[in-house]
Amino acid sequence: MSADIDTLLPYETGGDIRRRIAGSLAGFALRGGSLLAFAALLVFFSVAAPFFFTLGNIGNVLGQSAILGVLAIGLTIVIIGGGANVVKGGIDLSLAANLGLSAAVYATIISAGYGDAVAVAGALATGALIGAINAAAVVVFGIVPLLATLAVMNVVAGLELVLTQNTVVSASSDLLSFLSAYGPFDIPVLAYVLTGFTAIAAAIVQFTPLGLRLYAVGAFPEAARAAGLPVKRIVAGSYIASGLCGGLAGILSVSYLSGSTTGAGEMLLPVVVTALLSVVFSRRLVPTIGGTLLSTLLVGFLTNGFQLLNISSTLVSGIQGVLILLVVAATSLQRGKGAV
Amino acid sequence: MRMSPTIDNSKLALALRGLVKRFGGVEALSGATLEVERGTVHGLIGQNGAGKSTLIKILAGLYQPDEGSVEINGVHHDRLTAHEVEKLGIHFIHQDRLLVPSFTVGESLFLGREPRLAGLPFLDRRAMRKQAEDILDKYFSLRLPPNVLISELTTAQKQIVQITRALLDKPSILVFDEPTAALVRREADILFDLIRRLRADGITIIYISHYLNEIEALCDRATILRNGKDVATVDSRTTPAAKIASLMVARDIDEMFPKVAATIGKPVLTTKALGKAGKFRNVSFEVRQGEIVGLTGLLGSGAKDLVRVLFGLEAADIGEITIEGEKGRPRSPVAAVARRLALVPEDRRGDGVALGLSVAENTTLASLKRFTTFGFLQRDQEYSEVDRLIEQLAIKTDGRFAPVRTLSGGNQQKVALAKWLSRQSSLYILDEPTVGVDIGSKVEIYNLIGKLAERGAAILVLSSDLPELIGITDRILVLYRGAVTREFKSSNTTPDEVLAEATGAHVSRHGEHSHVG
Known part of the structure; x- marks a missing residue:
């Protein structure tokens, strides 16, 4: 028997075919278009603002993007493991509040006279604990992630207020000075941190069996279960990983701001936007760590370019909004769910 | 009744004996036995609810x-777990293809047992691609581009990927659960060839299907389940399909169908050469005033889709629908209702009634206009109509304000019917009207259907309960793989005969095959 299955006609109606063609066109436009737009943006800023395309400036943008990038990578892991459905899928709204509390814990421990090791452990443990609470709410109690992490976000934000009495806790330590300094090539250390962290996260998520399983669990939990994967454990792990990212971002933010300050919650929307944008930078239109880095940098370069051109940076958030609308619309179309 | 000689025990790959399984008070299996000889293809058949x-x-x-x-x-096994079953080399090919759409073929095949780069924690994507190519080529002479995504495959290709996944574990027993449900004929043929090759490789196969002609073409032996028991195990190559069909149907049809003789009047619904790609084709029939027409077919026969098209839930591709002399296919349920069509859907909890609303609200939901003056509801008019219907249909409820949620299944179904009675529709489409309804309420619903016909309504009943269908209808249309293959006069047929038609036993009889293309 030679099963020449390639020649079999797909079993679909005219409507299906039309939808598929529209879908793959949208996908192609999205993938090619977004990279092209990114490149065009870089070229435009390079021409308009000569300082833009210098090693120093690019390093600065990387450094300024570090906190956002680490948080967005955490959220990306959760979205991969929970599925990209915006309403029911994986999301961690507590990330920004997590950053706030972890930063407060770090700064408080330092200002109480303890060393960096204790403070780092405290901040990371705080992040991991918040992640574990999210994981329990989602996996054990079966609460929709959107609601579960929203509730945890409020609790965490409240704890931060209790801990800091809504004031700035300034802190300085060897680690903080090191992180806020400049490294080789006059590039901020934070830029190296972001690059290194992305590399580690990408290695785990994109190149290990664990990462592949994370994708399977998020995209089709029944299939993952049928393949014998511990679905609940993997989902829980994604929230804990995201919590750790929150803790790490907290440490970075203390170094960046020389202390813990209030208002970390304002990071939430940029983080969500950045993680959602990630999909346009991948071949299969799924969230990836590399894609998240690119979308972090896109936002970073936009802000930076506008500053260099003396354009109000408030425009950036408007542009982010438009990008999100485009991305969500195009990905829904690509998945053939455009017509409700 | 055991039609084949008992098989030598040492040749058995699998023996399930005297299985009893109760869910609450219901016995799903009451002493079922399944013995499967090593290296054979063994069919497992039975109607819905037989215990398969x-x-x-x-x-x-x-x-x-x-x-x-x-x-x-x-080897005797107590308390098998899913994990042990897999270790014993028993694998299941499910009806729904459990594959991640955004994965490549290689990733799908190796998910959960990924090859790694030597000494490193990283995936060996090259090995994954290479092995995927090799194994697909080895088993199926199939060449797929290594990086093709699951979402880009046809249904048959996805099924092959899933079978290959199972083959990677070197299974000793493969269980196929309704594998052709979503396949077109040519794809099914490829699957059959494949199953025969697996048998030649010494793999034991259990093949579950509704389609008797598939059992006949493919299986060495077949076990027929009915009401939780194995009624027979037959040599399926020599046993006529009609014989198997008769074994599948229960014989205890009691006299529970009060058939009222209604006067047959003008046609209410006429369809001409109605077709929808991939679902059904060339469907022509009519339903007249006072007539009850039955419609039956297996899952995937197109019967459900036909009903959805008639009610405007889906669009047909070609053909004509005439309702009360007026041509035109209903474009939406709203248009269908405006033309005095009524649909009582199978999923009454999802579509038929609003569970949280009261009996009164549900009953008049479709006909509020009748009780509205200057935009305001006339509650007293509404309630007197509701009370009349509650009495007429003998709906057991704590009064008109009781939430429908609190009613039994049969009474919920009566509310779903009352909704349309209060609108006085001219054509009623009833989709599995007695599913999940107790016997007492069934008879009441049959009576009600009879009364509707008596009052001159045209009625189309879609049901897989064949004794019921024969009992209450005048004529029965059988859909098989998208075409009306036969029409029976209800007074002149038996459940066996109808089932044989619906399961494709006629196909082997005529030596031809019809299907949707």
Whole structure:
């Protein structure tokens, strides 16, 4: 028997075919278009603002993007493991509040006279604990992630207020000075941190069996279960990983701001936007760590370019909004769910 | 009744004996036995509710039997778990293809047992691609581009990927659960060839299907389940399909169908050469005033889709629908209702009634206009109509304000019917009207259907309960793979005969095959 299955006609109606063609066109436009737009943006800023395309400036943008990038990578892991459905899928709204509390814990421990090791452990443990609470709410109690992490976000934000009495806790330590300094090539250390962290996260998520399983669990939990994967454990792990990212971002933010300050919650929307944008930078239109880095940098370069051109940076958030609308619309179309 | 001689025990790959499984008070299996000889293709057939899926779930380690024994390759197993079953080399090819759409073929094949780069924690994507190519080529002479995504495959290709996944584990027993449900004829043929090759390789295959012609073409032996028991195990190559069909149908049809003789009037619904790609084609029939027409077909026969098209839930591609002399296919349920069509859907909890609303609100939901003056509801008019219907249909409820949620299944169904009675529709489409309804309410619903016909309504009943269909209808149309293959006069047929038609036994009889292309 030679099963020449390639020649079999797909079993679909005219409507299906039309939808598929529209879908793959949208996908192609999205993938090619977004990279092209990114490149065009870089070229435009390079021409308009000569300082833009210098090693120093690019390093600065990387450094300024570090906190956002680490948080967005955490959220990306959760979205991969929970599925990209915006309403029911994986999301961690507590990330920004997590950053706030972890930063407060770090700064408080330092200002109480303890060393960096204790403070780092405290901040990371705080992040991991918040992640574990999210994981329990989602996996054990079966609460929709959107609601579960929203509730945890409020609790965490409240704890931060209790801990800091809504004031700035300034802190300085060897680690903080090191992180806020400049490294080789006059590039901020934070830029190296972001690059290194992305590399580690990408290695785990994109190149290990664990990462592949994370994708399977998020995209089709029944299939993952049928393949014998511990679905609940993997989902829980994604929230804990995201919590750790929150803790790490907290440490970075203390170094960046020389202390813990209030208002970390304002990071939430940029983080969500950045993680959602990630999909346009991948071949299969799924969230990836590399894609998240690119979308972090896109936002970073936009802000930076506008500053260099003396354009109000408030425009950036408007542009982010438009990008999100485009991305969500195009990905829904690509998945053939455009017509409700 | 055992039609084949008992098989030598040492040749058995699998023996499930005397299985009993109860869910609450209901016995899903009451002493079922399935013995499968090593290296054969063994069919498992039975109507819905015969106990096939319970039996398979016991074999899969998902349910524990209340009584009976499980023997695999001569070894007795108590309390099998899903994990042990897999270790024993038993694999299941599910009806729904459990594959991640955004994965490549290689990733799908190796998910959960990924090859790694030597000494490193990283995926060996090259090995994954290479092995995927090799194994697909080895088993199926199939060449797929290594990086093609699952979402880009046809249904048959996805099924092959899933089978290959199972083959990677070197299974000794493969269970196919309704594998052709979503396949077109040519794809099914490829699958059959494949199954024969697997048998030649010494793999034991259990093949579950509704389609008798597939059982005849493919299986060495077949076990027929009915009401939770194995009624026979036959040599399926020599046993006529009609014989198997008759074994599948229960014989105890009691006199529960009060048939009222109604005067047959003008046609209410006429369809001409109605077709929808991939669903059904060339469907022409009519339903007249006072007439009750039955419609039946297996899952995937197109019967459900036909009903959805008639009610405007889906669009047909070609053909004509005439309702009360007016041509035109209903474009939406709203248009269908405006033309005095009524649909009582099968999923009454999802579509038929609003569970949280009261009996009164549900009853008049479709006909509020009648009780509205200057935009305001006339409650007293509404309630007197509701009370009249509650009495007429003998709906057991704590009054008109009781939420429908509190009613029994049969009474919920009566509310779903009352909704349309209060609108006085001219054509009623009833989709599985008595599913999940107790016997008492069934008879009341049959009576009601009879009364509707008596009052001159045209009625189309879609049902897979054949004794019921024969009992209450005048004529029965059978859909098989998208075409009306036969029409029976209800007074002049038997459930066996109708079932044989619906399951494709006629196909082997005529030596031809019809299907949707």
